[in-house]
Amino acid sequence: xxxxxxxxxxxxxxxxxxxxxxxxxxxxxxxxxxxxxxxxxxxxxxxxxxxxxxxxxxxxxxxxxxxxxxxxxxxxxxxxxxxxxxxxxxxxxxxxxxxxxxxxxxxxxxxxxxxxxxxxxxxxxxxxxxxxxxxxxxxxxxxxxxxxxxxxxxxxxxxxxxxxxxxxxxxxxxxxxxxxxxxxxxxxxxxxxxxxxxxxxxxxxxxxxxxxxxxxxxxxxxxxxxxxxxxxxxxxxxxxxxxxxxxxxxxxxxxxxxxxxxxxxxxxxxxxxxxxxxxxxxxxxxxxxxxxxxxxxxxxxxxxxxxxxxxxxxxxxxxxxxxxxxxxxxxxxxxxxxxxxxxxxxxxxxxxxxxxxxxxxxxxxxxxxxxxxxxxxxxxxxxxxxxxxxx
Numbered sequence: 001x002x003x004x005x006x007x008x009x010x011x012x013x014x015x016x017x018x019x020x021x022x023x024x025x026x027x028x029x030x031x032x033x034x035x036x037x038x039x040x041x042x043x044x045x046x047x048x049x050x051x052x053x054x055x056x057x058x059x060x061x062x063x064x065x066x067x068x069x070x071x072x073x074x075x076x077x078x079x080x081x082x083x084x085x086x087x088x089x090x091x092x093x094x095x096x097x098x099x100x101x102x103x104x105x106x107x108x109x110x111x112x113x114x115x116x117x118x119x120x121x122x123x124x125x126x127x128x129x130x131x132x133x134x135x136x137x138x139x140x141x142x143x144x145x146x147x148x149x150x151x152x153x154x155x156x157x158x159x160x161x162x163x164x165x166x167x168x169x170x171x172x173x174x175x176x177x178x179x180x181x182x183x184x185x186x187x188x189x190x191x192x193x194x195x196x197x198x199x200x201x202x203x204x205x206x207x208x209x210x211x212x213x214x215x216x217x218x219x220x221x222x223x224x225x226x227x228x229x230x231x232x233x234x235x236x237x238x239x240x241x242x243x244x245x246x247x248x249x250x251x252x253x254x255x256x257x258x259x260x261x262x263x264x265x266x267x268x269x270x271x272x273x274x275x276x277x278x279x280x281x282x283x284x285x286x287x288x289x290x291x292x293x294x295x296x297x298x299x300x301x302x303x304x305x306x307x308x309x310x311x312x313x314x315x316x317x318x319x320x321x322x323x324x325x326x327x328x329x330x331x332x333x334x335x336x337x338x339x340x341x342x343x344x345x346x347x348x349x350x351x352x353x354x355x356x357x358x359x360x361x362x363x364x365x366x367x368x369x370x371x372x373x374x375x376x377x378x379x380x381x382x383x384x385x386x387x388x389x390x391x
Contacts (some may be wrong), residue, residue, distance in 0.1 A: 002161060009168050024332070024350030025386040028080045030058055031071045033380035038065035038090060041381050042375035044358050048099035050108045051132050056362060058083070060375060060383050061112055068097050068112050068124060070132075071383060076366030080387075086133050088126070089140035093118040100157035103188040104165045106164070107132075111168060115151035117242025119171065121182065123191065143182065145196045152174045156208040158219065162241055164188065164285055169221055170196075171205025178202050179223055179236065183246055199236055199250050203228030207265045212254075213276065214238065222255065224262040224280055232258040233288075256280065256287045264306035264358055275279070279320060281307045287322060287337070296336055298345035302327030308359040310370050312336045313346075314390045321348070323356035323374055334374065334386060348386050354378035367391030 031037050041064025050057040055073035062069065073086035093116030099108040110124040120142050127137035131347060146152060150172035160167040160181050168182040178198045185193035204227040210219040213235045221236040228263030236250040255278055265280040279289045287295040297304065302324030312319040313336070320337045327333030327349075333356045334349035349356070355378035361370040369391040375383045 005188060007014070011113065024349070024380065025348050025372075025389055027349070027352070027381075028220065028385050028387060029382055030083045030385060031060065031069060031085055031383040032082060033062075033382045035065070037087070038062060038067035039382065040065035040380060041377045042357075042380075043094060043371050043377055044096050045360055045375050045383060046096075046098045046358070047362070047373075048108055049359050050126075052130055052365070056360075057099075058360075058373065058383060059097045059099050061091075063094050063377065064093075066090040066092050066109060067326065068094060068122075069328035069383075070099070070110065072133075073364075074151040076364065078326055079364040079366075079385075084133070086137040086138075087135050088124040089122060091118060091120075091122050091140065092116060096154045098155050098157060099172060100164055100166050100168070103186070109212060111157070113152035113155050115153065119146075119148050119151055121146040121152050121155065121168075123187075135247070141191050143194055144168075144192050145182070145194055149196075150174075150178070153205050154208050156210060156221070158210045158221075161246055169199075169208055169210070171202060171208050171223060173202075173204035173371060175229070179205060181206070189196045195246075197246050200234075200252050203231065206263050207280075209265070210265060211267060211276070213237070213255075221250070222265070222267060222278070224265045226261050226263060226283065229259060232256065233262055233278060256291055257282065260288070262288070263304055266308045266359075268309040277309070279307045279309065280303055281322060283325075287321075293335060298337075298347075300331055300347070301335060301345075302331050302333050302354070305356055306359050306374070308361055308372075312361075312370055312388065312390070313338050313340070314369065315340050321359050321361065321372055323359055325355045327351070327354050333376070334372065336372075348372060352379070353381050363391075365391070 046059045047056045068089045071083040086282040096113040106125040112122040125139040131137040154171045156169040164184040180198040183195040202205040207224040209222040213220040218238040233255040250288035261283040263281040306323045308321045317340045324333040353376040360373040369388040372386040
């Protein structure tokens with residue numbers, strides 16, 4: 001089965017009232033901005049249990065400074081206070097930072113993608129977990145095959161070829177942009193031995209997700225490409241182990257939103273009948289869901305940036321969380337949309353903040369509901385979370 005339209009769910013979406021409902025949620029700071037510490041312009045949140053204590057930690061690159069940070073979940077009782085953290089490296093132009101055990105030693109390293117004048121992928125090699133909080137114990141290296149090659153925007157840890165552990169699917173923007181992958185060598189610490197393979201040309205990659213789109217038993221790559229004459233949400237078909245050739249591009253299929261300036265996407269596996277529900281924010285438009293659904297933006301919002309599925313309102317129906325850029329003046333930058341019988345938008349952030357980014361949903365305070373983790377880049381609110389009042 002190779003047609004994505006056979007696999008994507010079409011949701012019956014009510015057109016919401018444009019006026020938002022509910023009061024903004026309480027905001028808590030995970031990692032505050034600090035020019036002295038290189039923490040300016042927090043750009044992205046990714047989750048991983050970096051220190052092995054069973055709690056999800058937050059990884060962030062600070063684009064307008066140079067700090068690459070892990071902040072460690074202190075437990076529900078202390079989650080509303082700033083979290084303890086470590087700067088694992090200092091690099092300029094960070095667009096994405098994510099944890100991955102690159103060398104298979106059981107300690108999660110960090111991968112940073114950079115644009116601007118840097119245009120390089122960096123590995124921040126982790127020490128033993130007992131030394132995780134010691135910034136001097138981390139070691140940062142440039143990956144030669146990526147250096148000054150492209151504006152690297154996003155990295156997805158994924159075992160692409162089935163050998164030598166974790167590889168990295170990477171996306172870029174502008175000249176030479178592509179979806180490609182960095183192939184791990186036999187010794188991943190030999191940074192000169194990492195190889196780059198292009199999978200498909202692109203213009204400006206925003207999201208990368210690995211999921212079995214065609215249900216053939218291997219992970220494909222779902223991505224959003226926001227610019228150019230061929231923008232939209234697409235997926236690259238994994239050829240499978242028996243046909244695998246590291247130098248051969250993968251077949252591409254359209255998922256949704258052809259020709260639109262799509263931003264961050266999310267995907268939900270509906271059950272039953274186990275179809276895939278893809279949602280994506282459109283920068284100067286609405287939220288697109290599946291091949292046909294769309295949700296108009298709420299009045300008083302900025303422009304769409306990121307989207308996330310989750311049970312926010314305490315009903316059986318799944319909801320959507322949205323972040324925005326350009327939430328200037330009285331506009332709000334974080335919202336949630338209830339997909340129930342009374343479909344409507346609800347303000348989460350209020351007017352504070354201008355440019356928000358990726359979203360993660362977790363019950364941070366242990367009260368049984370999903371809270372919203374994101375970051376804010378322009379007003380320097382830092383790495384933050386909003387407390388769901390439903391609990």
